[in-house]
Amino acid sequence: MLTAATALAVQEKLPKADDDNGSPIENKMKWQYLWICSEVASYRFFLLNILFGSILCFWMGRIVVSETSASFSIPSSNVQSSFSDPQQQPPQIVVSVGTSQAVSWNSSPFPPESQSNLQRQPQAGGPSLNRWISNVIVVGEEGRDQEASRLDDESDSTSTAATTTTADCLRLPLPQNLFVPETSFQLLDQKEQGLAASRIQYFQELVVHPVLMTMKEDHQAERIAIVLDDGITKKELLTGLVQQILNYPSIRHILVVDDSPKDCKDTWIDLSQLVVSTSVAMECVSKESLSSSLSFQVDVVFLLDDCNVFDRDDDDDDDDDAQAGGREDDLEESMRLWFQHLSPESGSLVTCLGETLPLHHPRASLHHKERLEKIDALEDADFQRIVEYDIRLAQSRYAQSIVVAWKNETSLAQWRMNEAHYVLRMHSRLVDPSSLSWFDSATMVSLKYPSKHSALRFCQWTGNLDLDDDLSEHLCTEEGHGYDPYIRNIPVDDLYVGKSQAGDHAGRGVFTKVDIPTSSYLALETTVHSIIYEWPTTELYNDMQDSIPDVANTKGNIIFVFAEAYGYAQEPWNMAQDTVMSHLLNFVNHGCNGTANTGDFTNVTEFTVDLDLGEIPDVLQTKVDIPYAPHFDRDHVKFDTMTRTFRPIAAGEEIYDNYMSFGGESHFQEMVETLRQECSGSFGMVEKYQMGRKVGSEIHTANASLSNMFRGGTDEL
Numbered sequence: 001m002l003t004a005a006t007a008l009a010v011q012e013k014l015p016k017a018d019d020d021n022g023s024p025i026e027n028k029m030k031w032q033y034l035w036i037c038s039e040v041a042s043y044r045f046f047l048l049n050i051l052f053g054s055i056l057c058f059w060m061g062r063i064v065v066s067e068t069s070a071s072f073s074i075p076s077s078n079v080q081s082s083f084s085d086p087q088q089q090p091p092q093i094v095v096s097v098g099t100s101q102a103v104s105w106n107s108s109p110f111p112p113e114s115q116s117n118l119q120r121q122p123q124a125g126g127p128s129l130n131r132w133i134s135n136v137i138v139v140g141e142e143g144r145d146q147e148a149s150r151l152d153d154e155s156d157s158t159s160t161a162a163t164t165t166t167a168d169c170l171r172l173p174l175p176q177n178l179f180v181p182e183t184s185f186q187l188l189d190q191k192e193q194g195l196a197a198s199r200i201q202y203f204q205e206l207v208v209h210p211v212l213m214t215m216k217e218d219h220q221a222e223r224i225a226i227v228l229d230d231g232i233t234k235k236e237l238l239t240g241l242v243q244q245i246l247n248y249p250s251i252r253h254i255l256v257v258d259d260s261p262k263d264c265k266d267t268w269i270d271l272s273q274l275v276v277s278t279s280v281a282m283e284c285v286s287k288e289s290l291s292s293s294l295s296f297q298v299d300v301v302f303l304l305d306d307c308n309v310f311d312r313d314d315d316d317d318d319d320d321d322a323q324a325g326g327r328e329d330d331l332e333e334s335m336r337l338w339f340q341h342l343s344p345e346s347g348s349l350v351t352c353l354g355e356t357l358p359l360h361h362p363r364a365s366l367h368h369k370e371r372l373e374k375i376d377a378l379e380d381a382d383f384q385r386i387v388e389y390d391i392r393l394a395q396s397r398y399a400q401s402i403v404v405a406w407k408n409e410t411s412l413a414q415w416r417m418n419e420a421h422y423v424l425r426m427h428s429r430l431v432d433p434s435s436l437s438w439f440d441s442a443t444m445v446s447l448k449y450p451s452k453h454s455a456l457r458f459c460q461w462t463g464n465l466d467l468d469d470d471l472s473e474h475l476c477t478e479e480g481h482g483y484d485p486y487i488r489n490i491p492v493d494d495l496y497v498g499k500s501q502a503g504d505h506a507g508r509g510v511f512t513k514v515d516i517p518t519s520s521y522l523a524l525e526t527t528v529h530s531i532i533y534e535w536p537t538t539e540l541y542n543d544m545q546d547s548i549p550d551v552a553n554t555k556g557n558i559i560f561v562f563a564e565a566y567g568y569a570q571e572p573w574n575m576a577q578d579t580v581m582s583h584l585l586n587f588v589n590h591g592c593n594g595t596a597n598t599g600d601f602t603n604v605t606e607f608t609v610d611l612d613l614g615e616i617p618d619v620l621q622t623k624v625d626i627p628y629a630p631h632f633d634r635d636h637v638k639f640d641t642m643t644r645t646f647r648p649i650a651a652g653e654e655i656y657d658n659y660m661s662f663g664g665e666s667h668f669q670e671m672v673e674t675l676r677q678e679c680s681g682s683f684g685m686v687e688k689y690q691m692g693r694k695v696g697s698e699i700h701t702a703n704a705s706l707s708n709m710f711r712g713g714t715d716e717l
C-alpha cells in the first residue's frame with residue numbers, strides 16, 4: 001500500500017500518461033523511471049519509518065526502564081547484574097554480563113524496604129501488564145529468530161507499527177514450551193531430550209507456582225532468590241525457573257546464587273542468552289559472598305541445591321547417608337541465613353526434602369530421619385509454618401518431596417483455599433496461565449494437604465521419641481486417624497428436639513431417647529454435612545459488617561446470623577472460620593457451670609476461667625501451634641465436624657455442649673462474657689432474634705440496645 005501511495009505521489013510530479021507523445025521506447029523508459037523513483041522513495045520512506053520508530057522505541061524504553069528502576073540500588077562487584085552499567089540502565093538490550101570488576105560486594109543488590117518500590121501495589125508509572133509483556137521477554141535463540149521474522153513480517157505489512165508503543169515494538173509471546181539451551185541435552189537422543197525437557201518443566205512448574213500463587217494478596221512476590229547446585233541440569237533448571245517466575249508481573253528482582261564468582265559468570269552468560277530485554281533486575285552472586293550481614297531482602301527463596309530432578313542410583317544416596325551427620329550444622333546455618341533475608345510478611349523458602357521412600361523401604365528410617373532434620377532446621381530457624389508435598393517425576397521410582405516454609409504463621413491459610421480461589425489467582429496473577437503445561441488449580445487442590453504417607457511417617461518417627469503429651473496425643477494417637485470405626489455412633493434418629501431445661505430463655509434443646517455411653521459419636525452421619533464457612537468467606541462477611549453500616553438490615557444478613565448464632569469458630573490455619581451443623585445437633589445448648597456432656601472437657605467453667613490471662617486455655621485451642629503438623633493438617637475437618645460425649649448420658653436427658661471455645665482464640669473473651677450473661681438468665685441471641693420477629697419493631701428496637709454479644713455486630717437482633 002505504501003509503495004503504491006508513493007508511486008502515486010511521484011507520478012503526480014511527472015508528465016501525465018496522456019502526455020505521452022514520445023516513442024514507445026521513450027514512454028517505456030519514462031514508466032521505468034517512474035517506478036524506480038517510486039521504489040526508491042518508498043524505500044526511503046520505509047527506512048525513515050524504521051529509523052523514527054527505533055528512536056521512539058529507544059526513548060520510550062528508556063522512560064519505562066528509568067521509571068521502574070528508579071529505586072534499585074546499584075549492584076556492585078561480585079554481582080553479575082542485568083544492568084551492565086548500573087548508573088545508566090539501558091532499555092531493550094540483550095543483556096551482556098560477565099565483565100564486571102572483581103570488587104567485593106559492598107552494597108545490597110536490593111533496596112532496603114523503606115526506599116524500595118515494594119508496596120506491592122502497581123505504581124503510578126510502574127510496569128503495567130502491557131509494559132511487562134513488552135519489557136520482560138525470555139526467549140531462546142529459536143524464539144528470538146522466530147520473533148525477529150515475525151517482526152519483519154509485521155513491519156512489511158504495517159510500516160507504522162514500530163512507531164506506536166513500546167509494546168508494539170517489542171511484544172513477544174511468553175514461551176509456550178520450555179526452551180532448553182543446548183548443553184548436556186545435546187548428548188541425549190531426541191526422544192530422551194523431549195522427556196527430559198518435559199520432566200524438568202514439570203518440576204519447575206510444580207516448584208514455582210504453588211508458592212507464588214498462594215502469596216498473600218497484598219504481599220505478592222517481587223524479589224526472588226534462586227540457589228542451585230552444580231548438577232548437569234543446572235542450566236536447564238535455571239532457565240525454566242526464570243521463565244516460570246517471569247510469568248508473574250509483580251516480579252522485580254531475581255537473584256541467582258551460584259557456587260563461585262566464576263560459576264556466576266558462566267551462569268550469567270547462559271542467562272544472558274535468554275534475556276532479550278527486561279525491566280526486571282537480575283543479579284548473580286556467589287554463595288561465599290552471601291552473609292547475614294548483607295542487608296537485602298527477598299520474598300521467596302528457591303533453595304534447590306539439594307534436589308535430584310534426575311533419578312540417580314540408590315548407591316549415591318548411601319553416600320549421602322554417610323555424610324548426613326556433617327550436614328546438620330550446615331543446614332541450620334543455611335536456613336537461618338535465609339530466614340534473615342526473607343521479608344517478614346510474605347517471606348517463604350522452598351526446598352527439596354529428597355525422595356519419598358515407601359514406609360517399609362530398608363533405608364526408610366534413616367531417610368526419614370534426614371528429612372525431619374531438615375524440617376527441624378527450618379523450625380529452629382524460626383519458620384512458623386511448614387508444609388510438604390510430593391511431586392512425581394516421570395521415570396523416577398519414587399516421588400520427590402518439596403517443602404515450603406513460611407516466616408509468618410498466617411501464610412499457610414493462603415495455601416489452603418478452595419479450587420475456585422486458585423483458579424482466580426492463576427488468572428489474575430499470571431501473565432499467561434495457558435503457558436503452563438502441568439500446573440493448574442486442580443493440581444493445587446491435590447497439594448493442599450500433606451500426603452497420608454508424610455503424616456504416617458511423621459507419627460512413626462515421633463512415636464519413637466519421648467515427646468510431650470500434646471504432640472503425641474493430638475497428632476499421633478489413634479484419635480488422629482479419622483473417624484474410629486470402633487467408637488459407637490448414636491444415630492440422629494435416637495435424638496430429638498424439645499424445650500431446653502437450661503433456663504427460661506434458652507429456647508430449644510436436644511435430648512436423647514437412649515442411654516449414651518461415654519466417648520460416643522453423636523449423629524456422625526449428619527455432622528459430616530456441616531456447612532463450613534471457610535476463612536476467606538468468614539473474612540469477607542466480617543469485612544462487610546465493618547464496612548457496610550446497614551448490612552444488618554439486608555436479607556443477606558441471615559447468612560451471618562446463622563453462622564454466629566448456630567456456628568462455632570475454628571482457627572486451624574490461624575484464620576477464623578465458622579462451621580454450622582446442618583441437622584438437629586444445631587439446637588444443642590451450652591451446659592452452664594460445667595454441666596456439658598459433649599465437646600471439649602474443661603476443668604474451668606465460664607465463671608471460673610481467668611480472663612485476665614488474656615489467652616485461650618490450651619485445651620480450648622483449635623489450632624495446633626507447631627510449624628510442621630502433617631497429621632493435624634489432614635485431620636482438621638474431622639475435628640471440625642465431630643461431636644463426642646465425655647460423660648454417660650441417660651435416656652431423656654438433655655445434651656449440652658461446651659461453648660467456651662466457640663469464639664475461637666480471637667473472640668474467646670467475648671464468648672465467655674456472653675456465656676456468663678446467658679447462664680445468668682439473660683436472653684440469648686436466638687431468643688432475642690425470634691422475639692424481635694414475633695412481637696414487632698418495638699421489642700426489636702429495645703433488644704437492639706442490648707450489648708452486642710457476638711463478634712461482627714448483631715445489635716439489631
Ligand SMILES: C[S@@+](CC[C@H](N)C(=O)[O-])C[C@H]1O[C@@H](n2cnc3c(N)ncnc32)[C@H](O)[C@@H]1O
Pocket residue numbers: 500502503505506507508509565566567586587588589590591592678679683684685686687
Ligand atoms: C446453637 S443455638 C442453640 C439452640 C437454641 N436454643 C434455639 O432455640 O434455637 C445457640 C443459642 O441458644 C441460646 N443458648 C444456648 N445455651 C444457652 C443457655 N445455657 N442459656 C441460655 N441460652 C442459651 C443462645 O441464644 C444461643 O445464641
